[in-house]
Amino acid sequence: MTFLEAIKSGLIAIWSNKIRSFLTMLGMIIGVSSVITLVSIGKGVYQDVASLVSDMGTNLVFVVSGDISGMTQSTGGNYAVNPANFIKADILKPADLATIKTMPEVEYFSAMNILSGFLSFENKNAYPMIVGVQPDAVHTIQNLAIDKGRFFTEEDNGKYLIVLTPNQVEVLFGDKKFDPVGKKIMAGKQEYEVVGTVKQKKQETNIISSDFDNMVFLPFETVNKISGSTQIMRIFIKINDNFDIKETAEKIKNTLLETHTKDEISVLTQEDMLDMMSSILSIMTIMITAIASISLVVGGVGIMNIMLVSVTERTREIGIRKAIGATDGEIMKQFLLEAIILTMLGGAIGVALSYGVGIIFEAQTSIQAVIDAQTILLATGISITIGIIFGLFPAYRAAKKDPVDALRYE
């Protein structure tokens, strides 16, 4: 019997038990669609993060407290991380800023602090993330481009001035397009004058950058004055184009290590951030996929179960086929192919389903789930493998039936 004839015969057998076949495929449909959905969303998130990191600008280096180098792949995956150092805010000191300032490779830099608090204008309240930055932050934070008014200057340090993002303008003044420059808004008992607004960021898709909508900016020293400390949470540095980014990051790190221990600070390039993100994502994807695979096993057992029922029901047919000259191999091929057709149909419906889920996901989060050729190949591979593994035993049972007994079966 040719391969094509066997496929045709399998399709007829499946079609003549439509409801049963569909119910049997359900496990495969759910299994394949959950695996494919998770893989495609994982890929989508990675692409999104990659575009975010490249949108930050070029030649950027970030100094953060705590050693997170263990999370990047480039260091060989040493996961011994002291998490306590992430939240310690008093590691980076003004002296470090002075050190960085002296380096010829550094074009711009800005220290950054974060506070939480609430703002009010007349009867409207906002609860933004209050970010203290230095004037050069406009060069080191990509989305920070001035729309109306101006950004801070060195003279503004310590003054009660504020720069708003469009979303915060909307919350406080009711309209994104409102020009609030010169307006006085309250933070606690302190009055702040709005000196500028930043542009709406050009793309809305990045989940990571959604924080940006929630920010307002204050001069760095002003934040220190409010919090009563000289802490620095992060330092953003833009390297001069004439220098190699990796070498410079290494140099900054070594310079800072003269006054810090190894687990106190991390110096990251954009590439490092991407590596970190990708390793976190791949671990998450693998874990969730492993859980989703359980449903594939359940689906496979369902296929095996129904194939065993089908073999028993069709005992007489097997007897007839053997009587007219089918070999054990032909019978085996027929039932194995039938199982594979079942799992592949289930897989195809599963992929279609995850395509639908991807569309909904994109509408909800603006992240495009990526179903590419590789993903389709994965689904096909999964389906065929499950079909073979769980179809083999029923097919073997069918092939080994005694023709005389099979013909007598009622």
Add this chain to the structure above:
Amino acid sequence: MDKKIIELKNMTKVYVQGEAELKILQTINLDIFKGEFVAIKGPSGSGKSTLLHIIGLLDKPTSGKYLLEKQLIDKKTKPNTLAKLRLKKIGFVFQTFNLIPRISALANVELPMIYSKLENPKKKAKQLIKMVGLAERANHVPNKMSGGERQRIAIARALANNPEIILADEPTGNLDSKTGSQIINILKELNQKGKTIIVVTHDDEVARVAKRIIEIKDGRII
């Protein structure tokens, strides 16, 4: 006409059920010549169906020899060898027709030719169905056909790979006498065209058509 096509020598068939041995067939010696029309008669339980199954290669002898066109078949013969011989040399016709219910009459007749990888099985199947007089019913499924029609399709299927031997197990058992006679006539015609036909039957009319009658009782030819 005197070429031996089937030779059984001291052939026995024993089924083991737990402790007991059931001797179904005992020391069968039988020669059947090419072009014969043989009827095997006997009471139920006499072993005549088992004899037909062994001749038809669905079952193997426990001891003794079976030569099918000089090819030796004994208990050591591999299932695959038997399947391939069945495919080429033997056509079966059963009492209960044994057509596959899900597929059309045409597809049923095509099936043995698909297994033997014959070219253009559909064309040949149509010719065979036309020959048994059911050309206009070829695309119906067996369940939509009468008993007589089903048996004619079964005969068409038995002829698919142009086998030497047609084996029929009570071919008229489930048919009324009129359609039964039609089936007997078809078998008779096939015999006249040179096919060797072996029929297991209770039906005296079938036995009358046969040129030789073999009677079996308690597993022995009498």
